[in-house]
Amino acid sequence: MKLDVNALRYLTKDDFRVLTAVEMGMRNHEIVPAELVDRIAGLKHGGTYKVLRNLLKNKLVHHDxxxxxxxxxxxxxxxxxxxxxxxxxGVFASVGRQIGVGKESDIFEVATEDGTVLAMKLHRLGRTSFRAVKSKRDYLRHRRSFNWLYLSRLAALKEFAFMKALGDHGFPVPTAVDCNRHCVIMSLVQGYPLVQVKELQNPDDVFDTILGLIVRLAEHGLIHCDFNEFNIMIDDDEKITVIDFPQMVSVSHRNAQMFFDRDIECIYKFFNKRFNLKSEKNEVEDGSESDGEGTSRPSFLSVKKDAGSLDKELAASGFTRKAQVDMEKYIEEDAEGQDSSSDDDDEIGDAVPIYSLKIDQDHSDELDCNLTSRNSGGPGTFSEEHGTSCSG
Ligand code: ADP
Ligand code: MG
Structure with missing residues (x-):
């Protein structure tokens, strides 16, 4: 989907207040009754209904x-x-062009006040389940039980936590800057996805570096699970950066060995096909661990033996066990329900141009502030913290 941030400039405090009220209502309603939105927002003189019409016009809410x-x-x-x-x-001040479209994410450039360009990843988990629901495929119906707000927020939270921890442990990943709700802000990686690269000066070195990373990750207790030419960025000096972490698992995951071998296999296959890397390492086609000449594919079991505990550190970092389980359930179902309809329209509707925007700071008091003071609705309506803050 395209992101037209132009309207953001004209939205008032009340607009955001009502938008936030809809978000809060969605914690326990798929469709939030207008009356509840009004109670949460607590605007005087039926103001909520007028604002809702404006939000609807700007496609920020959907009426049902x-x-x-x-x-x-x-x-x-x-x-x-x-x-x-x-x-x-103060994390950034303007939104620029779209630089990436994933199956379930959109990536944009954003710029800080001083002109530093960063990358913003908006997670869209459940994008495919919307379509599934739309196309009335019965076997996917149960996916409705997953709330896309929740899933997208979890994906962002997980991605941020993993990126931060991996960076702290010296892995070549983007610098994790901040995250909120379904949105992760990170440094912009120079270079291109490996899939776009037709020629390398030192394919052997790059291959070894990449395999070494998979092994080192596992030695730290983690498996990427989507380690392929789309999620490896490479620059002109052939320095690589790994991206895209929402699906990572611990080496103690029940399918860890399969995920590890699959990551390795992807790299072997790609280098073989694209760079014709027919080293003795590459001649092992049957998935066995040794070619009998002393060179061998990294073996999960021997790596796992010495695995560190980054996975446990991360489990303690706020990305809870339940969150992990929910994400995994979703990912597994998603893998089962893959279809080719991925470029259908999405629920936002028409494509809209992307504008570069200097966001008007006048209306931009912290959203999370002061909602209680104007709340005339039911007790406790605003008592919970909303949104996701990774940086406190
Ligand atoms: P998805 O989870 O949807 O696959 P990715 O994180 O892999 O999303 O990002 C999709 C694409 O966006 C990448 O292939 C890459 O081209 C671009 N991209 C993502 N993160 C960055 C970044 N930090 N800097 C530059 N480009 C990025
Ligand atoms: Mg990706």
Whole structure:
């Protein structure tokens, strides 16, 4: 989907207040009754309804009157909440062009006040399940039980935590800057995805570096699980950076060995095909660990033996066991339900141009502040912290 941030400039405090109220309502309603939105927002004189019409016009919420008069956030609405919060924190000041589209993410350039360009990844887990629901495929129906806000937020939280920990342990990953809701801000990697590279000066060295990384990750207790030419960036000096971490697992995962071998296999295959790397290492086609001449594929069991405990550190970092289990369930179901309809329209609708935007700071008081003071609705409506803050 495209992200038109132009409207962000014109949204008022009340607009954001009501948008936040819809977000809060979505904790326990797929479609939030208008009346509940009004109660949470606590605007005077029916102000909420007027604001909702404006949000609807800007495609920040979706109206649904099938069962009752209700609203839910669109991706765009959720994007705006995250962007606004991060801008208020001073993390960046403008949104630029789109630099990547993943199956379940959109990546944009953003710039800080002083002109530093960073990368913003907006997670869109559940994008495919929306389509599944739309196309009424029965066997995917149960995926409705996953709330896309929750899943996208988990993916961002996990990605941020892993990126940070890996960076701290010296792995070549983007610098994790901040995260909020489904949005991760990281340093912009110079270079290109390996898949776009047709020629290397030192394919052997690059191959060894990449294999070495898979092994070193496992020695730290982790498996990437999507280690392939799409998630490896390489620059003109053939220095590599690994990206994309939401699917990582611990070496103690029940399928760890399979994931590890699959990551290794992907790299062997790619280098073989693209760079014709027919080293003796590459001639092992049957998945066995040794070619009988002393060169061998990295063996999961021998790596695991000495595995460190980065996986446990991460488990303690706020990315909870339940979050991990929910993510894994989703990823597994997603793998089962893969279809080729991935370029259907999404729920935001029409493609809209991307504008470079200097966000107006006047309206940008911290979203999370002061909601209680104006709340005339039910007790405790605003008591929970909302959104996801990774940096406190
Ligand atoms: P997905 O999980 O959807 O696969 P990725 O994290 O792999 O998303 O990003 C998709 C694409 O966006 C990448 O292939 C890359 O081209 C680009 N990209 C992602 N992160 C960065 C970054 N930090 N710097 C530069 N480009 C990036
Ligand atoms: Mg990727």
């Amino acid at each position: 009157a099938t069962k009752y008069d209700g609203y839910r956030l669109t991706y765009l609405g959720y994007d705006f909440l995250a962007i606004k919060t991060l801008v208020n924190r």
